[in-house]
Amino acid sequence: MIVSEPKAVWRQYVAAQKKRETADFDMRVVIAGSMTVEPLEPFLGAHLVSKKFKPHVTIGPFNQLRQICEDHRAVLGDDFHVIALLWRLEDLFPDMLARCLSSPETVADLLTEVKLFAQSLRKLRGSFGGTLIVSTPPYPSTPDYELLDIGQASAGMTVFNSVSQLWTQEITRLERVRLFDLQALLLNVGYKQAHDSRKWLLYRQPYSESFWHDIGQMIGRMIAAEKVSPKKCVVLDLDNTLWGGIVGEDGLDGIELGDDFPGKAYRDFQRHLLYLKSKGVLLAVATKNNPEDAYEVFDKHDAMILTRKDIAAFEIHWESKVESIKRVAKKLNIGLDSLVFVDDNPKEIGEVTERLPQVFCVIVPEELAHLPGLLAQTDYFDIVEITDEDRRRTEMMAADNLRQQTQETMSEEEFRKSLNLKINVFAAQKQHLARMTQLINKTNQFTMTTIRRTQDDIEALANSKDTLVLGMDIKDKYGDYGLVGVAILRKENKSCLIDTLLMSCRVLGRGAEHTLIAKLAEAARALGCFEMRGRYIATAKNAMVKDLYKQFNFTYSPPSDEWVLSLSEAPKTPEHIEAALHLSDGAPSPCSSSETPLSIAT
Amino acid sequence: MDDTLVQLFAEVLEVNPEELNDNSSPESVKQWDSLAAMKLVSAIEDKYNVRLSTKDIMKMSTIGRARKTLQSKKVAV
Numbered sequence: 001m002i003v004s005e006p007k008a009v010w011r012q013y014v015a016a017q018k019k020r021e022t023a024d025f026d027m028r029v030v031i032a033g034s035m036t037v038e039p040l041e042p043f044l045g046a047h048l049v050s051k052k053f054k055p056h057v058t059i060g061p062f063n064q065l066r067q068i069c070e071d072h073r074a075v076l077g078d079d080f081h082v083i084a085l086l087w088r089l090e091d092l093f094p095d096m097l098a099r100c101l102s103s104p105e106t107v108a109d110l111l112t113e114v115k116l117f118a119q120s121l122r123k124l125r126g127s128f129g130g131t132l133i134v135s136t137p138p139y140p141s142t143p144d145y146e147l148l149d150i151g152q153a154s155a156g157m158t159v160f161n162s163v164s165q166l167w168t169q170e171i172t173r174l175e176r177v178r179l180f181d182l183q184a185l186l187l188n189v190g191y192k193q194a195h196d197s198r199k200w201l202l203y204r205q206p207y208s209e210s211f212w213h214d215i216g217q218m219i220g221r222m223i224a225a226e227k228v229s230p231k232k233c234v235v236l237d238l239d240n241t242l243w244g245g246i247v248g249e250d251g252l253d254g255i256e257l258g259d260d261f262p263g264k265a266y267r268d269f270q271r272h273l274l275y276l277k278s279k280g281v282l283l284a285v286a287t288k289n290n291p292e293d294a295y296e297v298f299d300k301h302d303a304m305i306l307t308r309k310d311i312a313a314f315e316i317h318w319e320s321k322v323e324s325i326k327r328v329a330k331k332l333n334i335g336l337d338s339l340v341f342v343d344d345n346p347k348e349i350g351e352v353t354e355r356l357p358q359v360f361c362v363i364v365p366e367e368l369a370h371l372p373g374l375l376a377q378t379d380y381f382d383i384v385e386i387t388d389e390d391r392r393r394t395e396m397m398a399a400d401n402l403r404q405q406t407q408e409t410m411s412e413e414e415f416r417k418s419l420n421l422k423i424n425v426f427a428a429q430k431q432h433l434a435r436m437t438q439l440i441n442k443t444n445q446f447t448m449t450t451i452r453r454t455q456d457d458i459e460a461l462a463n464s465k466d467t468l469v470l471g472m473d474i475k476d477k478y479g480d481y482g483l484v485g486v487a488i489l490r491k492e493n494k495s496c497l498i499d500t501l502l503m504s505c506r507v508l509g510r511g512a513e514h515t516l517i518a519k520l521a522e523a524a525r526a527l528g529c530f531e532m533r534g535r536y537i538a539t540a541k542n543a544m545v546k547d548l549y550k551q552f553n554f555t556y557s558p559p560s561d562e563w564v565l566s567l568s569e570a571p572k573t574p575e576h577i578e579a580a581l582h583l584s585d586g587a588p589s590p591c592s593s594s595e596t597p598l599s600i601a602t
Numbered sequence: 603m604d605d606t607l608v609q610l611f612a613e614v615l616e617v618n619p620e621e622l623n624d625n626s627s628p629e630s631v632k633q634w635d636s637l638a639a640m641k642l643v644s645a646i647e648d649k650y651n652v653r654l655s656t657k658d659i660m661k662m663s664t665i666g667r668a669r670k671t672l673q674s675k676k677v678a679v
Contacts, residue, residue, distance in 0.1 A: 203640040
């Protein structure tokens with residue numbers, strides 16, 4: 001994770017880029033600050049290189065944040081994917097900040113200024129199409145804001161708290177501005193460690209090299225999280241991983257789990273796992289144990305934080321971990337490369353690393369004090385925005401299990417009918433964008449083109465006249481799958497290009513793909529087109545949709561490498577599904593008669 | 603040339619080491635601006651594992667004077 005010798009990595013990369021005849025960058029970032037921020041360049045750059053980007057890092061002019069907000073093109077030039085702004089109260093409002101200590105009634109003036117600054121960011125957000133990252137203000141470094149006021153609460157902290165609360169509120173209200181919590185990072189590292197007063201006095205550069213390293217890594221993680229899919233599942237060993245000792249030998253009362261060390265280390269690790277689950281990460285168990293022993297701990301040990309319900313898949317038997325992990329991936333319908341495996345046994349870790357190199361393996365540390373933070377310090381679960389679908393994921397998996405059990409009791413056809421599937425295809429609204437971004441960047445298997453996009457890209461497409469960004473949500477009698485499909489249609493003359501077509505694999509095989517194609521045809525018709533065209537771009541993982549267009553009677557046209565379907569040939573929604581298409585905010589567009597029963601208005 | 607200090611200056615200033623000698627200064631090397639000075643301090647501290655005081659930093663007006671400052675801190679350069 002931590003780039004070794006980031007400065008050397010960055011120097012080599014920059015030199016290699018300079019040798020190229022044409023620039024080859026896929027991530028142009030500009031950093032600007034109210035203070036000197038140049039030292040950030042190699043650290044941020046090297047982190048992005050380690051995440052397989054080809055970054056270009058520019059440092060904006062010193063202390064011109066207002067001007068950047070007013071007219072970023074004039075100050076920075078054009079063509080950036082990311083603008084990141086770092087600022088401090090003592091740089092932007094030095095006099096007011098000092099006055100707040102002697103006359104507390106002037107805090108209101110400072111707050112007004114801070115609010116105005118937030119409003120100018122709104123302007124920048126409106127004019128800049130890329131990713132915008134803005135810091136929180138860190139606690140002032142001026143000597144009058146001393147942290148240790150003897151015998152009383154720090155007056156500076158009172159001022160600071162009201163400012164930072166207001167700032168966070170204002171920025172959260174702006175949409176699509178990513179808040180970089182510089183203050184939290186400062187706390188994490190330590191105020192004294194982070195500052196370098198020599199460089200501040202000499203160069204107006206306040207921080208130590210190691211703190212710039214941390215800032216670079218954090219901003220790098222934020223940028224990468226926009227494009228790189230987070231891991232979806234943690235597969236956990238039990239003995240000496242979720243608790244100390246071996247339940248099969250030590251018994252329910254003998255294992256270490258509770259409020260004293262070492263039991264507390266395991267307990268706190270479980271707490272962190274539960275937190276990950278709330279972010280949408282699935283938890284699974286892979287252990288060599290007797291099922292009754294393992295389940296007994298979940299059901300009866302009063303110090304357990306995790307319950308059976310929190311675990312999406314159990315593999316409890318004496319077969320290999322490799323086999324267990326493969327089964328977990330299959331059960332949960334996710335790729336091996338979205339799994340993280342945690343075990344205390346180096347042999348197991350070694351075997352999984354060797355036989356399933358896609359799986360990320362993490363070993364329980366020798367020093368148990370590091371166990372609770374084991375996964376917190378990785379970037380495996382960096383998620384830009386957490387959606388409702390994430391929070392409900394484990395519950396949705398449980399509904400899936402119920403479906404499967406029912407399915408086994410009846411014929412395929414009966415089962416499909418019994419589900420009462422309701423499918424909605426609709427034009428994207430603001431509230432859908434976060435989830436759509438996630439699907440667009442995470443879906444690997446059922447995806448025709450695998451074009452990755454940022455939320456800003458998608459919003460721009462949704463707002464453009466000739467493009468339709470469509471979402472699909474699905475419900476059945478067991479529950480709500482939520483938003484599970486995305487399509488992007490672009491009208492080109494009278495022909496409709498399917499730029500993107502993807503679905504979560506969990507909903508396949510029940511007519512959802514059929515319905516989606518039928519609804520896309522309707523949408524294309526509404527755009528005034530007579531045909532739809534689409535491409536299949538092969539990747540290592542999307543072979544399952546190789547023949548999708550063929551299956552729905554599209555004709556292959558070799559010169560353009562496209563599949564074409566005249567809309568008059570478009571498939572109809574299967575009968576067992578109730579489907580609707582909503583293209584504008586209001587009423588659904590008229591559906592063809594086969595799917596919506598014609599109700600007679602009275 | 604096997605002079606690690608000159609190498610370091612050349613790397614940070616992004617100039618050919620042949621162009622530098624102990625008399626090189628911000629006046630004679632146009633890349634040696636205040637930003638470069640800041641980067642030089644970090645690079646020297648990293649490489650030789652020393653900590654420079656503001657006085658030390660102010661004295662380093664040529665490569666030769668930087669060498670003397672480092673030698674006074676028992677760094678062999």
